[in-house]
Amino acid sequence: MSSRKLEGRLVVASHNPGKLWELRQLLSPHGVETVSVGELGLPEPEETEPTFAGNALLKARTAAFASGLPAFADDSGLCVEALDGAPGIYSARWAGPERDFGEAMARVERELKERGATQPFRAHFLCALAVVWPDGHVEEFEGRIDGVLVFPPRGTKGFGYDPIFLPEGLDKTFGEMMSAEKHAMPHDGSRALSHRARAFQALAASLL
Numbered sequence: 001m002s003s004r005k006l007e008g009r010l011v012v013a014s015h016n017p018g019k020l021w022e023l024r025q026l027l028s029p030h031g032v033e034t035v036s037v038g039e040l041g042l043p044e045p046e047e048t049e050p051t052f053a054g055n056a057l058l059k060a061r062t063a064a065f066a067s068g069l070p071a072f073a074d075d076s077g078l079c080v081e082a083l084d085g086a087p088g089i090y091s092a093r094w095a096g097p098e099r100d101f102g103e104a105m106a107r108v109e110r111e112l113k114e115r116g117a118t119q120p121f122r123a124h125f126l127c128a129l130a131v132v133w134p135d136g137h138v139e140e141f142e143g144r145i146d147g148v149l150v151f152p153p154r155g156t157k158g159f160g161y162d163p164i165f166l167p168e169g170l171d172k173t174f175g176e177m178m179s180a181e182k183h184a185m186p187h188d189g190s191r192a193l194s195h196r197a198r199a200f201q202a203l204a205a206s207l208l
């Protein structure tokens, strides 16, 4: 348990609308008032760290120091086993400056084919969350969900690589799920589903 609790206004340090929506959805039952970096007019920092945790910390720290408020950042991505963990921390960058995830998903399929990979195409999503206070105090959390990739992509819900990711033991891709299913936050102590919801579950237990 942490000694620090999240109180007052929280900056959500993400420029990705899909992610922002999910993070606010996860925070909303806790009555935390949020403002996004976009609403504050803060720029998107370059993600120069070699790990998810490092980039989450970099984004949260930049926003906390620029705003004088506690800030919350998510760095996440898809890691494909047969591609040695790629795209990993480069998941957003594979979609190019236009953030074309149709192209990014096609590249995953192409690279699997080039490597002669065979099904099941095992993969996982990872999510690192960091909270940084303006005095420099840091809290970090992580969540993971394992699954397999399916081609062609299925479903139009969610964002990013959701349409090719089939979570272990389920028959719907993240792209075919209602957001409430992807983010199910069980109150009976059982585990949440998505990488982001799992990381958030750890955060909530400690900070909220």
Ligand SMILES: O=c1nc[nH]c2c1ncn2[C@H]1C[C@H](O)[C@@H](COP(=O)(O)OP(=O)(O)OP(=O)(O)O)O1
Binding pocket: 013, 014, 015, 016, 019, 044, 047, 059, 074, 075, 076, 077, 078, 091, 092, 125, 158, 159, 160, 161, 162, 174, 194, 196
């Ligand atoms: O639940 C997810 N469902 C599908 N795709 C996902 C998910 N979670 C991460 N992803 C992929 C797409 C995203 O673009 C990238 C994260 O990259 P990441 O740098 O953490 O976020 P970002 O650049 O999109 O926004 P920002 O850094 O401003 O928070 O991984």
Ligand SMILES: [Mg+2]
Binding pocket: 047, 092
């Ligand atoms: Mg990013």
